[in-house]
Amino acid sequence: MAKNIAVLTSGGDAPGMNAAIRAIVLTAQRYHYNIFGFYHGYNGLINNELIKLSTHDVEGIISQGGTILKSARCKEMHNQAGIKQAINVLLKNKIDALIVIGGDGSFKGLIEIQQQWQGQVIGIPGTIDNDVDGTDFTIGFSTAVNTAISAIDKIRDTADAFERVFLVELMGRNSGHITFNVGISCAAEKVLSFENFHVEDEKSTINQIAQQIIKAKTERHSSFLIVIAENLWPNGSQALANQLKEKTGVDCPLCTLGYIQRGGSPVAKDRIIATKMGVAAVQAIKEDKSNVMIGEKNNVMCLVPLIEAIKHQKKVSPFLVDAQENILSITQQTEV
Numbered sequence: 001m002a003k004n005i006a007v008l009t010s011g012g013d014a015p016g017m018n019a020a021i022r023a024i025v026l027t028a029q030r031y032h033y034n035i036f037g038f039y040h041g042y043n044g045l046i047n048n049e050l051i052k053l054s055t056h057d058v059e060g061i062i063s064q065g066g067t068i069l070k071s072a073r074c075k076e077m078h079n080q081a082g083i084k085q086a087i088n089v090l091l092k093n094k095i096d097a098l099i100v101i102g103g104d105g106s107f108k109g110l111i112e113i114q115q116q117w118q119g120q121v122i123g124i125p126g127t128i129d130n131d132v133d134g135t136d137f138t139i140g141f142s143t144a145v146n147t148a149i150s151a152i153d154k155i156r157d158t159a160d161a162f163e164r165v166f167l168v169e170l171m172g173r174n175s176g177h178i179t180f181n182v183g184i185s186c187a188a189e190k191v192l193s194f195e196n197f198h199v200e201d202e203k204s205t206i207n208q209i210a211q212q213i214i215k216a217k218t219e220r221h222s223s224f225l226i227v228i229a230e231n232l233w234p235n236g237s238q239a240l241a242n243q244l245k246e247k248t249g250v251d252c253p254l255c256t257l258g259y260i261q262r263g264g265s266p267v268a269k270d271r272i273i274a275t276k277m278g279v280a281a282v283q284a285i286k287e288d289k290s291n292v293m294i295g296e297k298n299n300v301m302c303l304v305p306l307i308e309a310i311k312h313q314k315k316v317s318p319f320l321v322d323a324q325e326n327i328l329s330i331t332q333q334t335e336v
């Protein structure tokens with residue numbers, strides 16, 4: 001039976017979302033389904049901003065960051081009136097299946113819709129934060145990490161040349177996937193994230209880092225790079241920069257990489273995972289599946305109940321955290 005499938009992108013855009021849209025459109029056409037897009041995330045669903053998508057619309061988009069369907073955060077989806085309106089629009093347009101590409105917040109909206117609508121709902125994890133459970137990687141994470149690495153490598157050049165200290169703040173909302181992976185990849189002297197810092201350790205952490213900075217300056221004559229997760233430090237990362245300067249007398253400028261991490265052409269890993277997930281999403285619809293997120297675990301595509309995907313925030317690899325804290329970190333290094 002021919003189905004009408006609609007797709008939307010929601011929440012923070014992530015490099016690779018376009019690759020997923022392309023794969024969805026091509027797979028839908030392969031199975032002779034009608035494929036539509038809603039602009040502006042759930043806002044566009046509520047306001048019926050529907051367009052028909054064709055092969056022509058997705059030509060050349062695999063290499064583009066952002067999302068051709070635009071994205072938004074949608075307050076209306078937090079109340080019943082908004083959810084009902086979204087469902088009315090789906091019914092009015094005779095949509096049989098809705099695919100949402102976004103993070104856990106976007107999946108909560110999808111679960112709400114599913115509870116009151118007969119159609120199929122499928123989630124595809126698209127967020128640079130990589131914090132969605134049930135999949136090894138989310139679309140956009142790898143590109144964000146690579147972007148941050150290349151920016152920090154440049155900062156490191158200046159840091160080395162001047163034997164300076166830098167504090168670099170990374171995105172991730174309340175998760176440390178970006179911070180830990182980037183910190184390790186850039187050989188940061190200190191990684192500060194939710195997995196290894198607790199507010200009650202504020203004073204001892206400052207004292208410890210201050211000692212390390214003084215050693216780096218006086219004994220090793222080397223640069224010192226700290227990476228920190230956004231939303232981590234009490235009163236913000238600039239407060240830490242000030243506290244360190246006060247303790248050491250050494251300048252500790254803060255570089256907030258911010259939205260640079262969300263943009264840019266997706267790296268191969270994101271194009272490929274996004275394509276696999278887009279194909280798998282339409283195949284799941286073909287097999288009458290619903291209420292699931294497409295994931296990939298150990299190189300195998302899988303369907304994860306949406307409720308499971310949002311239950312817990314995915315943990316940063318404990319191996320990675322342990323290796324950084326107990327082996328790689330500058331405090332663990334002793335000359336033999």
Ligand code: F6P
Pocket residue numbers: 012073103127128129171172173174230262
């Ligand atoms: O979820 C992606 C993300 O970029 C987070 O890392 C960040 O905390 C947040 O979105 C920023 O959201 P906004 O685009 O609403 O400022």
